Amino acid sequence: xxxxxxxxxxxxxxxxxxxxxxxxYSDSASNYFPWYKQELGKGPQLIIDxxxxxxxxxxxxxxxxxxxxxxxxxxxxxxxxxxxxxxxFCAASGYTGxxxxxxxxxxxxxxxx
Amino acid sequence: xxxxxQTPKYLVTQMGNDKSIKCEQNLGHDTMYxxxxxxxxxxxxxxxxxxxELIINETxxxxxxPKSPDKAHLNLHIxxxxxxxxxxxFCASSPDRGxxxxxxxxxxxxxxx
Numbered sequence: 001x002x003x004x005x006x007x008x009x010x011x012x013x014x015x016x017x018x019x020x021x022x023x024x025y026s027d028s029a030s031n032y033f034p035w036y037k038q039e040l041g042k043g044p045q046l047i048i049d050x051x052x053x054x055x056x057x058x059x060x061x062x063x064x065x066x067x068x069x070x071x072x073x074x075x076x077x078x079x080x081x082x083x084x085x086x087x088x089f090c091a092a093s094g095y096t097g098x099x100x101x102x103x104x105x106x107x108x109x110x111x112x113x
Numbered sequence: 114x115x116x117x118x119q120t121p122k123y124l125v126t127q128m129g130n131d132k133s134i135k136c137e138q139n140l141g142h143d144t145m146y147x148x149x150x151x152x153x154x155x156x157x158x159x160x161x162x163x164x165x166e167l168i169i170n171e172t173x174x175x176x177x178x179p180k181s182p183d184k185a186h187l188n189l190h191i192x193x194x195x196x197x198x199x200x201x202x203f204c205a206s207s208p209d210r211g212x213x214x215x216x217x218x219x220x221x222x223x224x225x226x
Binding site: 032034036038041042043044045046049087089099100101102103105106 | 216
């Protein structure tokens with residue numbers, strides 16, 4: 001089955017800096033890679049996703065890149081703000097009649113003013 | 114309107130008791146899920162239903178039994194609760210058998226004492 005590793009487990013940055021979170025996956029058949037943000041006391045919320053036919057996707061300050069050959073994908077947040085502080089999860093899945101997301105272990109991002 | 118709603122939000126109970134968690138989604142999605150988040154924030158899938166049919170059943174003790182009366186509802190019943198069952202349980206839903214992003218509920222924090 002799929003296995004997703006995520007690094008770093010914690011990341012502290014100053015407001016305005018960039019933050020990068022990296023994930024690797026094991027199953028070459030995986031074709032869908034979403035990123036979720038979880039704020040304290042809330043459920044994970046989808047912030048951006050990418051499919052295997054695309055190498056990069058951007059949405060305002062957030063971007064995701066995918067390297068299928070190396071089985072790596074990354075989340076990039078530019079111009080970080082204190083409200084970006086949260087736990088971020090990457091996930092991967094392939095479609096075999098249904099899609100089952102396997103999550104990474106999470107990255108706690110702290111943005112200091 | 115809450116898209117995926119879970120009740121209760123908090124549940125404190127003694128070992129050996131039986132309890133249920135309810136989940137409802139008003140998004141018209143066909144597929145619903147239960148995920149367990151442990152104290153280290155690791156998210157692990159437990160079950161998934163598509164149009165009331167069980168499609169994912171991970172290695173979960175038999176004490177856990179999901180029930181889907183219709184495609185908008187997925188409940189989780191737990192028998193003979195154990196200390197190790199303490200966690201946050203998240204319900205989620207998605208369209209098209211998971212090929213689009215999941216929408217999570219806000220979670221149920223279960224504490225077994």
